[in-house]
Amino acid sequence: MSRRESGLLFKVWEGLRDLVYPPVCAVCGSPEENFLCSSCMEQLEKIHEPCCLWCGAPASAPVADCYECRNRDFFFEKARAYGLYEGKLGEMIKKFKFKGVRDLHPVLASFIHQTYQEFFGNEKFDFLEFVPLSKKRLRERGFNQSELLARSLSLRTGIPLSGALVKTRETGDQARVGNYGEREGNVKDAFALKDRGVMRGKSILLIDDVYTTGATVNECAAALKRGGAYRVCVLTLARSVKNGPQEPGRKVGNIEIAGVPFSKI
Ligand SMILES: [Zn+2]
Ligand SMILES: [Zn+2]
Structure with a gap:
């Protein structure tokens, strides 16, 4: 034919x-x-600059460390997300992750790629890494949504996919754990590298679906740094602006999280 x-x-x-x-x-x-x-x-609430230069929280002016990440020890250098974990984007991610609606993968993968181009296009990464699931959770769900996103980004950018991180113990469901202190405790030391040597001196872009308080990606970044990675950045589809510490006067509806303007530091 x-x-x-x-x-x-x-x-x-x-x-x-x-x-x-x-x-x-x-x-x-x-x-x-x-x-x-x-x-x-x-109806997707996309996050644009200005935002916190560190954790990527939307802000009314560029800030070096916003109210959310001030006084916290982050092991990653920069985190960015496509949009807010609300409304339609929240609905899409939940359908993709919990109901296995695989049709959503191409459009979510294109969001990750757009965000990569917007915020990380000029940076050099040796590997893409993804937040691993425990063996039990992977068996139950049948797929790891973060791995699928990382895999498609690897195909589009040519950056090799690593897969060196493993989850070393079961953790409670982060979605059911309350404030960020509890969430940090829930995932503490829950991740490790299969082979510590592979990350020495490497620059890593870590992929996850949702950044809520940053506790999970921070533990992954800590494991990568323990393995010798020199730089870890974080790219997620969505970020929540509800679960962090509440600052008086901060708005979530119209996206305004007050922080210290960069120029004043
Ligand atoms: Zn911040
Ligand atoms: Zn529609």
């Missing part, structure tokens, strides 16, 4: 498939060709 004929056959197959299963928006189910309809797309 010639290339032209096989192309024609593919188009006929696509037409038949669309007749039986018309393409729909992966979030709201309305007819849509591109995974996500424009109405759902508009």
Whole structure:
């Protein structure tokens, strides 16, 4: 069969498939060709600069360390996320992660790639790493959402995927643990490297789906640093701005977390 004929056959197959299963928006189910309809797309709360230069929390002016990350020992140098873990983006991630709606993977992978280009495009990384699941959790869920995102980013950027981190013990579900002090205790020393030598002197971009208080990615970054990594940055799909310490006057609806303006430090 010639290339032209096989192309024609593919188009006929696509037409038949669309007749039986018309393409729909992966979030709201309305007819849509591109995974996500424009109405759902508009409702995503994307995080733009200015933000905290360290943890990436949205801010009204660039800050060197915002209220959320001041007085904390972070082992990563910079964290950034595509959008807020609310509304449509929160819905998409929950469907992808807990209900196994794999159709959402391409669109979520494109969000991770966009965020990489926006915030990390000029940096050099030796490896992409992802937050591992425990063996038990991986068996239950059947896939690791962070690994899938890291794998697709590796394909798009050419940065090798590492997979050197392992979870060394079961932890309570972070989503059920309250404040960031408790969350830090819950994941303390829960991650390690399979082979400590591989990270020596390396620059790592760590991928996860959601940054809530930063406790999980921070423990992973600590394990990477113990293994000799010299720089660890964090890239997530979403970040929560609700679970951190509450500062009087901070707004979440219109995204304003007051901090110390960079110029005043
Ligand atoms: Zn929609
Ligand atoms: Zn911060």
